[in-house]
Amino acid sequence: AxxxxxxxxxxxxxxxxxxxxxxxxxxxxxxxxxxxxxxxxxxxxxxxxxxxxxxxxxxxxSEERLTKPLIRKGDTFYEATWDEALSLMAEKFQAIKEKEGADALGFISSSKCSNEENYLFQKLARSIFETNNIDNCSRYCQTPASAGLMRTVGIGGDSGTIEDIASADLVVVVGANPSESHPVLATRVKRAQKLRDQKLLVADLRKNELADRADLHIHPKPGSDLVWLSAVTKYILDKGWEDKTFLMERVNNVEKFKESLEKFTLDYAEEMSGLSKDTLIKVAEMIHESKGTCILWAMGVTQHLGGTDTSTAICNLLLVTGNFGKPGAGGFPLRGHNNVQGASDFGTMPNWLPGYEPVENDEVRSRYEQAWGTKIPKHPGLNNHQIVEAITDERVKGMYLFGEEMGLVDSNINYVHEAFEKLEFFVVQDIFFSKTAQYADVVLPAAPSLEKEGTFTNTERRIQRFHQVFEPLGDCKPDWEIFRDFANKLGANWNYTHPSDIMEEVSKLAPIFAGVSYEHLEGWDSQIWPVKPSGESTPLLYTDKFKFLDGKARLFPVDWTPPQEFGEEFDLHLNNGRLLEQFHEGNMTDRSEGIHRIVPGPWLEVSKELAEERNIETGALVRLTSPYGKVKIRVLVTERVTGKELYLPMNTVDNEKAVNKLTSSYYDKDTHTPNYKEAQVKMELLEQF
Ligand code: SF4
Known part of the structure; x- marks a missing residue:
């Protein structure tokens, strides 16, 4: 050494x-x-x-890390040089573009990679290939939450910081499991509960750890959150408990909204959500009695046919009670991946340029066109769901995907795999040979965060720097370098030598990042967007204005879309989510010895009642069948779930246990986020333990 x-x-x-x-x-x-x-x-x-x-x-x-570019030859791959791989990509993508048009290409970005990498990738798609067909995995999780916020208050992000959550009087958690998915945030809530007597209300099908500690845990019927949220809002208005000054001075559309609530009576809500009238009143009282309420929500809300509408109903409730724009209050969609916020912020979406400026807006587009010296198409592109559909019917022929295990995490994966097989040319860039990479023509070895520089943006809109610890392994390269080299191979002249050069470009183009710079991000310093040119952060949004032209928020009427019907044969509801110890499909955590040893794989949670009825014990092997596929899995009998509701963690690299073999291709009508949480299955016992 x-x-x-x-x-x-x-x-x-x-x-x-x-x-x-x-x-x-x-x-x-x-x-x-x-x-x-x-x-x-x-x-x-x-x-x-x-x-x-x-x-x-x-x-x-890990020894399984990719270390060299790979090129497909028949059923196998051979190791290639960077030059060979990038030349082949340039040739193939250009040929598709020339023959089929720019929109025959699709780009899937990574919420695990840095802000700078996401920015460069959308620049590559838009400026070099001239398509807006670009999206990231927030389409699978949080886009409905952002859309609900944009409809009502104008900005698709948490309205405050984790400090606000910790200092709220009341925290309401809907369809989220922070103890396992956002553990350090959950710790802050638990501490506030203990030290400040913060109140906690959890709405979830499953008695998760926070639900166990809550002052009130409510268990609505699957897919009925919009109903109880709207009924509680109506009850608050009927009682005259709304924040009248706030509504008068800061909110539009109040009367229309009130009318839209007409049907959400306590009787209706009791029938549809299964929550008793007393429970609904108790919820309304808790919110009424609190000086500041934060509502936290995640995929239990968003991954439904009406995910955007339910997110909107949450924002409506917060507006009616004056819970935006003050400390210790607000709306908090909890972002899953480390950089799911940043990937969207930096423009890897089919309709937004960086900083949520619409690609259809001529002034915005021309600002980028001048800076980039290229043309950007005006029409929004396809989102990742539409890209898969377009591959299926052969409108999209070439795809470039990085740092995203689409072949496991998309819903109805059998359908997705068939689409991948149809691609004429497919590039996958990752740190491991993922399930998705099995379908690729070229596989590029990327560098994980410890092997590069850059910034991530957390759920609070906080931008933080990470630093290089190791040299990239073997021939691996940071993703931003790969995009730069590929663009230059295609005749561009991108001369970024460090991610800070990229951030400097973004700060000149996207107003919400005007004052973001690496100098402000030294050491433990961070910045929270929108960042003024002076470098000043905005931890708490909407203190004087909402993000609309007249500065006022909008109450936005929504109606309930009942969950997808599956037919009587599929008699059990299948919920899914995360495990504390594993992350996502497990590509990284499952390769970390310390974690794999503790939690080797997922199991199916079955209620005591159901286990008794079917004579199934912990350890039994069962087969779950939905109209879309089958999964074999071992059972854990638990009191966390009740009745005919099952729970299967999503975290596995094992195709045979992947919950997404069972989920459908239906989606939220407003954003196309799959309705992962509406699966219905039947269960057969294969073998007792
Ligand atoms: Fe913090 Fe990472 Fe754990 Fe999330 S996964 S709570 S960011 S340590």
Missing amino acids: TMREDRIQKTKTVCTYCGVGCSFEVWTKGREILKVQPQENAPVNGISTCIKGKFGWDFVN
Whole structure:
């Protein structure tokens, strides 16, 4: 070992897992990770981390890492040079564009990668290939939440920070499981409950850990959240408990909205949601009695046919009670991936340029066209759901995807795999040979966060820098370098030498990032967008204006879309979600020894009642069947779920256990987010334990 390798290095990084955005030092020696050391001055987490942030890093040194570009030859791949791979890509993509048009190409971005990488990828799609067919995985999770916020208050992000959640009087959690999905945030809520007597209300099908600790846990029928939220809002208005001054001074469309609530009486809500009238009144009272309420929500709300409408109903309730624009209150969609917020913020969406400016707006487009020296098409592109459809009917022929396990995490994956097989040319860029990569023509080896520089944006809109700890393994390259080199191969002249060059370009183009710069992000410093040119952050939104021309918020009438019908044969409701110890499909966590040993795989949660009725015990092997596919899985009998409701964690790299073999291709009508949470299945016992 050289002298340098003998020394212990301490490098600040930002967690690569969930959207809470914990930061800490990584202590390393050579390529060995000695430990993760949180620091008091980390803005989000201080000295806390969860098991993933603490132990989830071994994947970086996994022997399964891709280290060379691969090119398909028949059923196998051969190792190639970068030059060979990029030349082939340039030739194939250009040929498709010339023959079929620019919109025969699709681009799928990564919410695990940096802001700078996401910006460059959409620049590649829009300026070099001249298509807006670009999207990221927020389409699978949080786009309905952003859409609901945009309809009502104007900005698709958390309206405050985790500090606001911690200082609220009442925290309401709807369809989310922060203890497992956002552990350090959940710790803040638990602490506030203990130290400040913060009240907690949890609405969830499953008695998750926060539900266990809540002052009130309500269990509405699957897919009925909009009904009880609207009924509670109506009850508050009927009682005269609304914030009258706030509504008068700051909110439009109040009368129309009131009329739209007419049908959401307590009787109607009791019948549709299964919650008793007393429970509904209790919920209304808790909100009425609280000085500041934060509502937190996630995929239990968004992944439905009416996910955007339910997110809107949450915002309506917060507006009626004056819970926007003041500390300790607001709407908080909890972002899943570490950079799901940033990927959308930096423009990897079919209808938005960076900073949520519409691609259809001539002034906005021409600002980018002048800076980039190219033309951008005016019409919005296809989202990732539409891209898969377009591949199926052969309108899209070429696809470039990076850092996204679409072949496991999209709904109805059998259908998605068939689409992949139809692609004429498919490039997958990742750190592992993913399930999706099996369908690729070229596979490019990328570098994970510990091997590059950049920034991530957490659920609070907080931009934080992470630093390079190791050299990229083998021939791996940071994703931004790959995009730069590919663009230059196609005749561009991109001369970025560091991600800070990219951020500098963004700050000149996107007003919400006007004052973002690497100088402001040194050490543990962070910035929360919108960032003024002076560099000043905006942790709390809407203190004086909402993001509409007249500065006022809009109450937005919505109606209930009942969940998808499956027919009587499929008699059990299948819910899905995360495990604390694993992340997502598990491509990284499952390759981290410390984690794999504790939680080797997913199991199916079955209620005591159902287990008794069907004579099934913990450990039994069952087959689940939906109209879309089959899964074989072992059972865990538990009190967390009740009646005919099952729960299957999504975290697995094992195709045979993947919940998305069972989910459908139906989606939220406004954003095309799949209705993952509306699956119905039948269950057969295959073998007792
Ligand atoms: Fe990482 Fe989220 Fe855990 Fe923090 S809470 S350490 S960001 S996974």
